[in-house]
Structures are given as structure tokens and as C-alpha cells.
Amino acid sequence: MATPNTRRNKDARSDDLYTTPFDAVHDIMRRESINGSIIDAGCGTGNIAEVVKQYCNNTTAVDLNDHGYGSTGVNFLQYENKHSNAISNPPFTLLEQFINQCLKITSDKVLIFCRVTALESAKRYESIYKDNPPSRIYYYVSRVSCSKGGLVKSDSSAVFYCWVVWDKKSKRKETISYWIDNRKGAKNV
Numbered sequence: 001m002a003t004p005n006t007r008r009n010k011d012a013r014s015d016d017l018y019t020t021p022f023d024a025v026h027d028i029m030r031r032e033s034i035n036g037s038i039i040d041a042g043c044g045t046g047n048i049a050e051v052v053k054q055y056c057n058n059t060t061a062v063d064l065n066d067h068g069y070g071s072t073g074v075n076f077l078q079y080e081n082k083h084s085n086a087i088s089n090p091p092f093t094l095l096e097q098f099i100n101q102c103l104k105i106t107s108d109k110v111l112i113f114c115r116v117t118a119l120e121s122a123k124r125y126e127s128i129y130k131d132n133p134p135s136r137i138y139y140y141v142s143r144v145s146c147s148k149g150g151l152v153k154s155d156s157s158a159v160f161y162c163w164v165v166w167d168k169k170s171k172r173k174e175t176i177s178y179w180i181d182n183r184k185g186a187k188n189v
């Protein structure tokens with residue numbers, strides 16, 4: 001996932017590989033029940049898939065680039081296999097396409113880890129949210145740091161992240177917001 005300064009940042013990765021912390025994946029998996037198969041779209045180094053496997057036995061991981069994990073050389077935007085669920089920290093430059101593709105190939109849930117700015121702009125509203133409003137958004141109380149290039153250690157982050165969830169089986173039409181208190185010592189469900 002790209003940082004807010006990617007377009008200005010000379011050190012930004014051309015493959016948009018910014019890995020999701022294991023804790024962030026546990027955060028969403030403890031809050032959302034997953035039934036059936038799940039695909040990690042754009043799996044990168046496998047951080048998401050490795051945690052998801054602890055909650056769901058039927059997990060597939062794909063990526064266009066070879067980062068040493070999952071089925072590589074797979075262009076997710078042309079992926080046709082159906083899954084019950086999808087989870088992703090999509091490349092920010094392809095955010096809209098990834099979300100729409102996840103919504104197209106799933107029957108149950110789509111879970112997207114992204115920066116909060118992914119929720120704004122008239123273009124995104126028209127291409128994603130107008131006809132497919134998310135069911136739930138989980139905002140982080142404190143900043144989450146995504147490692148650039150799959151490194152384990154990362155610097156602090158100025159980016160405000162969230163999980164955006166589409167529950168396709170839910171009868172509710174409104175989007176409900178929650179907070180994930182990820183401060184040290186916080187008691188979360």
C-alpha cells in the first residue's frame with residue numbers, strides 16, 4: 001500500500017509493497033467471522049494470509065509479483081475464480097479496481113485494509129461506494145505502521161488506517177463505524 005507521499009517520495013516502491021502488520025490482521029479477524037473460502041488478493045509477503053489461515057482453513061493467496069509467497073504471476077484484476085470472501089491490502093494505485101474485483105468474485109465478505117483517505121473523493125464514491133456502500137468501517141485509534149518492501153521493522157507512521165468491510169449477506173444498508181484501540185494495554189474484543 002502506498003503512503004500519502006508516494007507520488008512525491010523518491011523512495012516509494014514501484015510495486016506498491018507495503019506489508020500489513022500481523023496484529024492488524026488479527027484485529028479484523030477477531031471482529032469479523034469468516035465462513036467459506038477466502039482469497040488474499042495481492043498477498044505480497046503473506047502477512048495477511050498467514051494470519052487468516054489461523055481462522056480459516058480454505059485460504060488462497062495470489063500476487064502479480066513474486067515476493068516469495070502465494071501463487072505469483074496472477075493478475076488479480078483478471079482473476080475469475082469465485083470465493084466466499086476476499087481480504088486485501090491492495091496497492092493504493094489500484095485501490096478502486098481491487099475493491100470492485102473483490103466485490104465481483106465474492107459471495108459473502110470483502111475486507112480491505114487501507115488508509116482512511118481511500119474513503120474520500122467523488123471519483124471513488126462514484127466507482128465504489130455509491131452502489132456498494134461498506135457495511136462496517138473499523139478505524140484505528142493509533143497509527144498503524146506498514147513496512148515498506150516486506151521488512152519486518154518499520155518506522156512510525158503518519159498514516160491513518162482502517163479496515164473497510166462489505167458484508168454482502170447483511171440486510172442493513174447503512175455503514176456502521178467502529179474503533180480499534182490498538183494502544184499498548186488497551187482492552188479490545
